[in-house]
Amino acid sequence: MTSGEHEDLLEGARLVGASLDSATVERLGRFVDLLVLWNRRLRLTGDRDPGLLLRKHIVDSLSVVPELPAWGLVADVGSGAGFPGLVLGCARPDLPLRLIEPRRRAVSFLSEVIRTVPLPEAQALELRGEDAAADPSLRGRFALVVSRALRLDVLVRLAAPLLEASGVVIAMQTPAMSEAKAGAVARSAGLDVARVRDYRLGGGELRRLITFEPRRRRIPI
Numbered sequence: 001m002t003s004g005e006h007e008d009l010l011e012g013a014r015l016v017g018a019s020l021d022s023a024t025v026e027r028l029g030r031f032v033d034l035l036v037l038w039n040r041r042l043r044l045t046g047d048r049d050p051g052l053l054l055r056k057h058i059v060d061s062l063s064v065v066p067e068l069p070a071w072g073l074v075a076d077v078g079s080g081a082g083f084p085g086l087v088l089g090c091a092r093p094d095l096p097l098r099l100i101e102p103r104r105r106a107v108s109f110l111s112e113v114i115r116t117v118p119l120p121e122a123q124a125l126e127l128r129g130e131d132a133a134a135d136p137s138l139r140g141r142f143a144l145v146v147s148r149a150l151r152l153d154v155l156v157r158l159a160a161p162l163l164e165a166s167g168v169v170i171a172m173q174t175p176a177m178s179e180a181k182a183g184a185v186a187r188s189a190g191l192d193v194a195r196v197r198d199y200r201l202g203g204g205e206l207r208r209l210i211t212f213e214p215r216r217r218r219i220p221i
Helices: 003-015 022-039 050-062 085-091 104-116 129-134 152-162 179-187
Strands: 073-077 097-101 122-126 142-147 163-173 191-200 206-214
Touching (some): 022 050, 073 129, 097 104, 104 122, 179 191, 179 206
Parallel strands (some): 073 097, 073 142, 097 122
């Protein structure tokens, strides 16, 4: 990582509310180095320039860091090249993390990053989201389910069965997804919008995090 990229990373993290120590920056640097290397053989991301990966993808993923639980199992559904899952693992290597991804080559990459960085509490699972949602060993276990890759209607349907009683879902969206529309989509999965947080990337692009929680049943009076 060049000095300029290092400064861009720290400034981008500040803009999205994430504080990075030197150990986190080192882990993120190892992740990006591996991604650039693997991108020469496999098209894991459309963007291949290290600086662009940092400014656009790493920083965007860091927006979820302030929302992470103090403890509890975290899932990234449709992890792909590791956004946001591997970034969250680099920022919080203490959290048990499951990266759910159906493509074998992507899972091989995720596993290599987990071994090399290293992220001892993380595990890449070669699973379709539908299969994860139906797996008895995964259902009802997660404090947080997040995705940057899935459409909102797909995410809430797959994430709801994975949540523990007090768990939440975070959807990484753009402002085009309004709170009202998100709420209407989520109701079909038994979820309600808990909060919405907007932030800007270093280039000025506006992004939105929408957090959902299980609908609380009202007790008849």
